[in-house]
Amino acid sequence: MPALATLKQRLHQRYWQLISVYLDKRQPASSKVKLVQRLIFILPTRYGWWFLLLIVLLYLLGTNYQNNLILLTCYLLLSVFLLCIVLCYQNLSGLTLHCPVAAEGFAGQPIYISIGLSSDNSSADAHVMLSLHFVGQAPQPPLATLCSTVNLAISNTQRGKYRLPRLKISSQYPFGLWRGWSYVALAQDYWLYPSPDGQVKRDLNASAGTKEQHAVQQHGDILAPYRHGDSVRHLIWKRLARDPANPVVREQLSAPEAEPSWVIIPPASGEALERALRQGCRQLLDLEQSGQQYGVKLPHLTIAQSSGPQQLQRCLQALALC
Amino acid sequence: MLKQKPLLMLWLAIQLSLLILLQQAFTSWISATFAALLLLRLLTTWRAKETLSLKWVNVLAAVLTLALLLNLKQAGVLHFMLQILLLAAILRLLALQQLYEARQLVWVHYFLLASCFILHQDMLLAAFIMLVLMGNLYSHFLLFSPAGIHLKWQRVSRAALIILPLWLAMFMLFPRLAPFWQIPTANVASTGLSDTLDPGSIEQLVQDNSLAFRVEFSADIPARSQWYWRARLYEDFDGRRWQVNPLRSRSGKDGSVTERSPGSATAQYRVIAEASQQRHLFALATPVSSSNNVAIAASGLVKAVKPVTQRTSYQISSVLQPVKQQSDEELTINLTLPEGNEQTRAFGRQLGQQFQQTSALVAAITAHFQQQPYFYSLTPPPLGANSVDQFLFNTRTGFCSHYASAAAVILRAAGVPARVVGGYQGGDWHQQQGYLAVRQREAHAWVEYLDNGKWQLFDPTAAVAPERILSSLDAVLSAEQRQLLNPGWRKFALLQTLSLQLMHLDYYWSVWVLGFDDNNQRQLWHQLKQQLTRYAYPLLAVISLLLCAAAWYLLRPGAVTAQPEASRLLQQALAGMVKQKPAQQSLSACLRHYASQHPTDRNWLQQLTDSYEQAVFNNDAAALRLLKQQLKRHRADLRRLQRRV
Incomplete structure (x- = not known):
């Protein structure tokens, strides 16, 4: 039932928007977050409600049989139930989360963000059975005991620079009756670079100036079906007249070869830009691997030639933001 | 997992x-x-x-x-x-x-x-x-x-x-409520006295050493000779067996108001009855008021509202005087005699003619049992069809049910309404724990006869074996018969004391845990309220005093001067910077660290450290003065530095 599903999703989205406004006021993003009372929420789990039903049933049973021992059992379970709120809170409070490094990765692939966990409490079982995941991502199995760093996956298909979404940290310890959780906003970004396009790889692997490269260059341009955003100047009008349904453009591969250690992104938009960026990304990776000096020329930005991991990162970030 | x-x-x-x-x-x-x-x-x-x-x-x-x-x-x-x-x-x-x-x-x-x-x-x-x-x-x-x-x-x-x-x-x-609805109970055989009384049924019960009920008296303890716990009335006799009249099975509330005759004592007590799966409970003489989980039925019997499936406690108060006659119907029921037992009936008629006064008649029966060679035994010989005749004139050996049965038949034959009462007599009084333990072996049968509109108690067993009433069953029985009652492990003294201690513990358990009810709860609340108003002001005073003491302890000037003045000054001045330093790092190490990190401020920070160390470790008053001056001079620098770190 897709209609229902979408309704549910829409409702959830609306709910999350409302919650976000509240959370942003309550806990604005910061580089280091310590879980304190104002950040921890606690509510019964589904099993907790069942347990409460058990307590009510025992109260009825004890009252109807006028049996003090059943009532004693009922109150014992009730006190355990209430104590669990405190234990659940203690299990979360005092935990400090931070994310020291901005993670980077390629769009379309899951990237792993390393979250540092530390605690005031030095004992080994101070924080157990924590499950962490970013809001909107698939939940992960709980961590049995506290470890100093945990890698959490985020997958996103769009390149760019993103702010980390809120991190949901929750725990049902010790009896699974209450769920304590917190939505933590960490002031950190992550980078998604355009995913490197494998198709162009072979062309670029051949070093500049070889015969085949020349052949391609002389032969002219590769033809490709028109995609949204391609420049109208590259359209092959003759073919369009013959077959108006399938417009064809001339792919410009000549630009990179003109300046072999410059990655050039032509001014384009839409899918064409994306394609150029993917190819540019692949070029950058290959250039870095080959140890040459290289730079990036974007329509509005030029990064001077250099090499090394920092240069690569600078260039890739420029591509991601293009 | x-x-x-x-x-x-x-x-x-x-x-x-x-x-x-x-x-x-x-x-x-x-x-x-x-x-x-x-x-x-x-x-x-x-x-x-x-x-x-x-x-x-x-x-x-x-x-x-x-x-x-x-x-x-x-x-x-x-x-x-x-x-x-x-x-x-x-x-x-x-x-x-x-x-x-x-x-x-x-x-x-x-x-x-x-x-x-x-x-x-x-x-x-x-x-x-x-x-x-x-x-x-x-x-x-x-x-x-x-x-x-x-x-x-x-x-x-x-x-x-x-x-x-x-x-x-x-x-x-937590509030206790009355049962919300009728609940299913278990189908379990009942224990204790049954609706019929055979010549041999009490003997069987006597061999059972389990607890029947326990009693605690709230005021004076009645004399032992008055410990007749009435449970059932047997009014129908068929020549051999006594049965409960259908009239009694109908649970009618006691309509008559018992006016207390002057001089008659009352007893207030709580009974903790073991689970018997029956509704019949126990009371002394004429019960007048009870807690609401039991009802006082006609003829002074106490019945539970529902069968006693678990240990139940109820409060009751009795007037220690005989039960009053309820109706004329009672009179006719208790005069009926079936055919058979001719010899006994003739004996009864003869006694009836001889003694016009009922009390004299009863005295004559007592005398008969005392003067003739009657024996009290747990193992009487079996009786035939005319059981009462056979017992009275042949075997002359019997247990309480035999004597009660025979006495009731004689009284009826003499024209006095009489009935057999089943219940318990006596019990073990535990002085230290303050309760009376009544076991199944204390099961007993006796007679009530009508005189002056009241059902007077008459225990023929007392005539034959007075020790049974005044001390216990064991006192009456021969060593051989006692053996019968004490099988196996109960012979060991240690085990016996252990089981006794356990029973006492079990008593407190039933009083404090099982017997805790809404009544106790109300009392507790009441007491709490009283105590609270009485103790509220002193308590408040003590708490505020403690708070004041704590505040004084924390805020007293001595608490701060524990560390040297130079450290205090420096910490005040470096408040923001010191906060970030690890606990184990000393103040001077921290200052040196800042000095190495901020080359422009290195000189004066170094001077500050030197004078600080002189003041603290050398107790140098001049260095302390110097430190104060330096801090004053570099106040702006310090503020700038704090903003940077």
Whole structure:
């Protein structure tokens, strides 16, 4: 039932928007977050409600049989139930989360963000059975005991620079009756670079100036079906007249070869830009691997030639933001 | 987590205990089936093999449920519920795969363990059930914890410290309500006196050493000769057996108001009756008021509102005077004699003509029993058809029921309405604990005859064996017959004292735990309120005093001067910077660290450190002055530095 599903999703989205406004006021993003009372929420789990039903049933049973021992059992379970709120809170409070490094990765692939966990409490079982995941991502199995760093996956298909979404940290310890959780906003970004396009790889692997490269260059341009955003100047009008349904453009591969250690992104938009960026990304990776000096020329930005991991990162970030 | 062997073993142990504890609710074939299923699970767990597939478990569940349903009428609803729940738990354990299934299992275990208290309230068994409940709580904990976690005693005791007061406060203060609806009770054979009194029925009861009820008196304790606990009236006689008249089976509330004749004493007491599955309870003489879980029926009998399926306590107060006549119907019932026992009837008629006064007649019967060679025995010879004739004139050996039966027949034949009363006489008085323990062996039968509109008590046994009434049964019986009552282990003195101590403990258990009711609760609330108003002001004063003392202790100037003045000054000046320094780092090390990091400020920071060290470690007053000056001079620099770090 897709209609229902979408309704549910829409409702959830609306709910999350409302919650976000509240959370942003309550806990604005910061580089280091310590879980304190104002950040921890606690509510019964589904099993907790069942347990409460058990307590009510025992109260009825004890009252109807006028049996003090059943009532004693009922109150014992009730006190355990209430104590669990405190234990659940203690299990979360005092935990400090931070994310020291901005993670980077390629769009379309899951990237792993390393979250540092530390605690005031030095004992080994101070924080157990924590499950962490970013809001909107698939939940992960709980961590049995506290470890100093945990890698959490985020997958996103769009390149760019993103702010980390809120991190949901929750725990049902010790009896699974209450769920304590917190939505933590960490002031950190992550980078998604355009995913490197494998198709162009072979062309670029051949070093500049070889015969085949020349052949391609002389032969002219590769033809490709028109995609949204391609420049109208590259359209092959003759073919369009013959077959108006399938417009064809001339792919410009000549630009990179003109300046072999410059990655050039032509001014384009839409899918064409994306394609150029993917190819540019692949070029950058290959250039870095080959140890040459290289730079990036974007329509509005030029990064001077250099090499090394920092240069690569600078260039890739420029591509991601293009 | 689910496949952990210890966890499975724990659940198996819990289910085995449940099977044993709920034995009453199961017929033998059900117990055998359950035990076999548990054994299967045990074997598969032991060898770490796969158990039955889910399909087979489902088939098994369907078949067994059908069998239990067919058995429903015989078992009763309560037992059926217990059977189904335990079946579900056992089969669930047999095919346990998912976490949520384990959660359900733990849930059902909780419920079943609590249900065990319907059947068992004995202190030791209750302790055992609580232990198993703790086991289940532990398995619940394991289910939601990381593998290989160890419980720390420190944590457990801390949790217990929080839970205990909460638990007890809830138990004592949480409102108690009356039963919401009629509940199914178990089909269990009743114990104690029955609706018929055979010549031999009391002898059988006497061999039972189990507790019938306990009594605590709130004021004066009546004399031992007045400890006749009335339970039943036997008014129909068929020549051999006494029966309860149908009139008494109808539960009619006592309509008559008992006006207290001047000079008659009253007794106020609480009876804690053991489970007997009957409605008949016990009272002395004429009960006048009772707590509302029991009702005073006609003729001074006390009946429970519902059958006593568990230990019940009730408060009662009695006027120590004979029960009044209720109606003329009573008169005719208690004069009827069936055919047979001609000799006794003739004897009775003769006595009746001889003594016109009823009291004289009774005295004559007493004299007859005392003067003729009558014997009191636990093992009387068997009697034939005309049992009363045979006893009175041939065997002359009998137990209390024989004497009571014969006396009632003689009285009726003489024209005096008389009936046999069944109940208990005497008991063991425990001075230190302050209660009277009445056992089944104290079962007794005596006679009541109508005189001046009142049912006077007459105990013919007292004429034959006065020690039975004044001390105990053991005093009357020969060593040989005592042997009969004391089988096996009760001969060992140590075991006997141990069991006695246990009984005392059990008494406190029933008074404080089982017997705690809304009445006690109201009293507690009342007392709390009174105490609170009385102690509120002193308590408030003490608390505020303590708070003041704490405040003074924390804020007193001495607390600050514990460290040298130079350190204090420096810490004040460097407030923001010092906050970030690790605890083990000294102040001067911290300053040197800043000096190395901020080259522009290195010079004056170095000077500051030097004078600080001089002031603190050399107790140099001049250095301290210098430090003050430096701090003053570089106040702006310090502020700038603090902003930067």
